[in-house]
Amino acid sequence: MDENELPRVLQQLWGIEGRSRPGPKPAFHISDIARAAIKLADAGGLGAVSMSKVAAELGFTTMSLYRYVDAKDDLYVVMLEHAFAEPPVLDPELDWRGRITAWAEAFRDALRRHPWILQIPIQEPPLSPNQLAWMESGLDAFDGTPLTPQDRLSAMLLVNIYVRGTAQLTANMRTEPDEVREADRLYTERLTMLATPDRFPGIAATLEQPVDEGYAGDFDAAEFGFGLNTVLDGIHTRITRQTP
Amino acid sequence: MDENELPRVLQQLWGIEGRSRPGPKPAFHISDIARAAIKLADAGGLGAVSMSKVAAELGFTTMSLYRYVDAKDDLYVVMLEHAFAEPPVLDPELDWRGRITAWAEAFRDALRRHPWILQIPIQEPPLSPNQLAWMESGLDAFDGTPLTPQDRLSAMLLVNIYVRGTAQLTANMRTEPDEVREADRLYTERLTMLATPDRFPGIAATLEQPVDEGYAGDFDAAEFGFGLNTVLDGIHTRITRQTP
């Protein structure tokens, strides 16, 4: 095997400690950076996270961060890793459908806690410990089904994509529900003005049906499960087709 | 109706021309801005798009762009609108499944042509003409089914999300296929090293199965349709459940 070393961040996240070396002791740890950055992001979105702001939050200079992190992208990796703490422990009593549903809801909750996750530009597939643990947890949900490992991966990714996608849609995630409602009202108003029935009959039809009050709050509760069940129905079809 | 005017960009995209006014004639049009920006983005990703670069491409100063566009976000709106030209015309001979498949493939192709679309931070739901035309086209695919307008919206969004999500996954979209293959090789190598069977049995199992050669090329062709069919199976289940 060649000296194809892992990037430094991943080494640190996996706890591959370097032997004791000369020089001053590090004043803090990447987990401190993660905490500070997440605090800023939770409060003001990903845009509020800059090297200088994070450093200031820690009480150090901007450049000191670069002793722990090679570039801004690495900061994102560390933030993600800490935002996704331990994956949910899935009840083995449940069937695959119950398990993957619990997994999806845990994922959704994490995204709701840290909406900035959706703003992070994804450059590379995940390799950090907690990310892999979530992957494993999602795959394990299909234990007992006749699905092949590849099919399980596809199914898990499908659910993953669904959760991300729906979260993205509601990612007008202003923390204030009033703002969400107002933005939604303005949107439907404009849509009603622009999507006239003659040119956009399909869109207009969806607008005619009165939207439930408290729509924003209801979406996550009802609509999320509704769409998820559609996805799971598709996976179910594949499973039954697998065992004729 | 209050003076709740549309943002300027949307007005221009909808061709709401202001009456003739004093002052010099504009030297160009937002579509010129869109073309220049898309050219840059196609070549170097969204990061290569800056106000100064776009302006230089047009042969004007940076600040001149602000006479046409209120902020950078508006530039993104214009880019999106022009990248999604006319939506696909769906063959009415096909059933809903054939139609929405064609729609999904057209969407995927657009994303493949302009990968930077996935990098655009989405702030607001779409209101521009071509975006709505795509929405309408996707909704129309379900004509003839017993689905309610709301269900059609959900189904269309589900497919939309699926296409975006899978494109995101393969959005290591280096234009060079060699780079994709190399990145993929490196990833599986590292994953094999980190996801040991004792701690991550599920992940390890997916790695054991030998991956087809030409994986990167095959994904879009085979895997895309496979996953899409799973989603459509779910929608099919909902349709048949609708009509007992």
Next chain:
DNA sequence: GCACACTGTGTGCGCCATACACAGATCATA
């Protein structure tokens, strides 16, 4: 006790989005 690798710091560069003031162009109106 020495050499050296490492620490946090300060300075500085190039790029970015965009606020603002300005001179010239052009239309509606007198």
Next chain:
DNA sequence: TATGATCTGTGTATGGCGCACACAGTGTGC
């Protein structure tokens, strides 16, 4: 036809950003 309002593109300036680099001090292994 003259004029004033209002638009145009431009030049300049500001504050922020990520990050390269040189530096002085610190602690470890020899």
